[in-house]
Amino acid sequence: MSIYFRQVCLVAETLEPVIADLKAVFSLKTAYVDPHVRSFRLENTLLAIGTDFIEVVAPIEENTAAGRYLERRGGDGGYMVIGQVETKEQQDACRARASDNGVRVAWETDGDEWKIMQLHPGDMRAAFFEVDWQARFDPQGFWMPAGGDGWQDTISTDAVSAIVGIELQGPDPQALAQHWADVAGVTVGQADGSPIVELANNRLRFVSDTDGRGPGLSGIDLQAVDREGIINRAKARGLATTADSVTIGGVHFRLVG
Numbered sequence: 001m002s003i004y005f006r007q008v009c010l011v012a013e014t015l016e017p018v019i020a021d022l023k024a025v026f027s028l029k030t031a032y033v034d035p036h037v038r039s040f041r042l043e044n045t046l047l048a049i050g051t052d053f054i055e056v057v058a059p060i061e062e063n064t065a066a067g068r069y070l071e072r073r074g075g076d077g078g079y080m081v082i083g084q085v086e087t088k089e090q091q092d093a094c095r096a097r098a099s100d101n102g103v104r105v106a107w108e109t110d111g112d113e114w115k116i117m118q119l120h121p122g123d124m125r126a127a128f129f130e131v132d133w134q135a136r137f138d139p140q141g142f143w144m145p146a147g148g149d150g151w152q153d154t155i156s157t158d159a160v161s162a163i164v165g166i167e168l169q170g171p172d173p174q175a176l177a178q179h180w181a182d183v184a185g186v187t188v189g190q191a192d193g194s195p196i197v198e199l200a201n202n203r204l205r206f207v208s209d210t211d212g213r214g215p216g217l218s219g220i221d222l223q224a225v226d227r228e229g230i231i232n233r234a235k236a237r238g239l240a241t242t243a244d245s246v247t248i249g250g251v252h253f254r255l256v257g
Contacts, residue, residue, distance in 0.1 A: 002085070003094070003131060003184055004139040005202035007046070007053040007146075008166055008220055009080035010249045011066050015058035018076065018249040019045045022054065025234045025246055026222070026253075027159040031151040042066055048155050049222065050162040051140040052202075055082075056249065069121070076250035078217025080118075080128035081166055083199060084139060091117055091133045098123075098183050114144050119183065125176055126168040127217040129183065139201065159230050160222040164256060166204050167219030173206035176215070180204060217251070224255035231255075 012018040022028055031048040041061040046053045057079065059067040069079065085091050095105065095117060103123040109116045112135070119129040136142045142149055170176040174188070177195035181188045189196045197204040209215060224230060231241050240247040245254045 002090075002200035003083040004085070004200045005052060005081070005083050005163070005166075006132075006139065006143055007055055007080075007082035008078070008163065008217070009055040009057060009082060009128075010077065010251055011069055011079040012056055012058045012076040012249050013070055015043050015045065015056055018056050018058075019047070021234075021237060021239060021248045022047055022056070024237060025159075025230055025239070025248065027156050027226075028054075029154040029156055031154045032146040034145065034147070040064065040066070046146050046151070048146070048151050049160055050155065050157070052163045053143070053146055053151075054163070054220070055080075055145070073213050073216050073250075077213065078127055078166075078220075078251050079121075080130055081168075081204065081217065082130040082132065082145070084132045084134065084137075084143075086133075086137045088115060088133050091115060091131055094131050094183065094185065097185055101179065101182050103183055124183070125179055126170055126215045129180070157225060159224070159226045160255075161225050162223040163202065163220060164223050165202065165219075165221030165254075166217065167207055167221070167252070167254070168204055168216070169207050169209045169211075169218040170215040171209055173208055177204070177206040180206075213250075219252040219254055221254045221256050223257045225257075227255050 028047040032046040037044045041064045042057045044057040046055045104120040106120040107118045115133045121128045181197045195206045234246040
């Protein structure tokens, strides 16, 4: 069974500053704004990077799940890894593996054309793991959370061309990787000294918690087209940078390639 990566979600106390930084630094455009997230007392914006997405959500009321997550992790940061499978049977198999490994379904909805399954971030020991099914399977195109089609016109590859990795941190990276692998139905690999879990089109990389924020989604790896421009624009906006990374919304964006 293959789980395809489609989207990574950040959570912020205030939406627009994070979206503005992402757009300015990485030369991105708004791909979609989902009105349905207001039922969770959130607002959001999606930005396309290649054929995948960075989403940022922010609470619009007090006492929300997202707000409590912000409190637990001490501010803005990573929130969800979102993927899709080809069939409902594959989604059901993932649900069964999750249950076998003590992971609860935090929220789900089932329709004729789309079925969402969000696995509990506490039980996943770092972040939400959402595994969705949609009747139209097109892992490089049609995507319901981005409104289906139409977002393709917003793709810009001037600065970055793809999301190539997601970094998850915890006190025991090997055990965390094994847990995610068991739920995803794959094996743990190794790359550059870190355990990894390979999805069909991307990889999850697991590292130690060294920033004092506890377990969580700590980084996103981007295929860089204009590394120098990215770093210069980030510095101009007063953002933290290294020679190959930029920090936005509490997440380290590592520039590769």
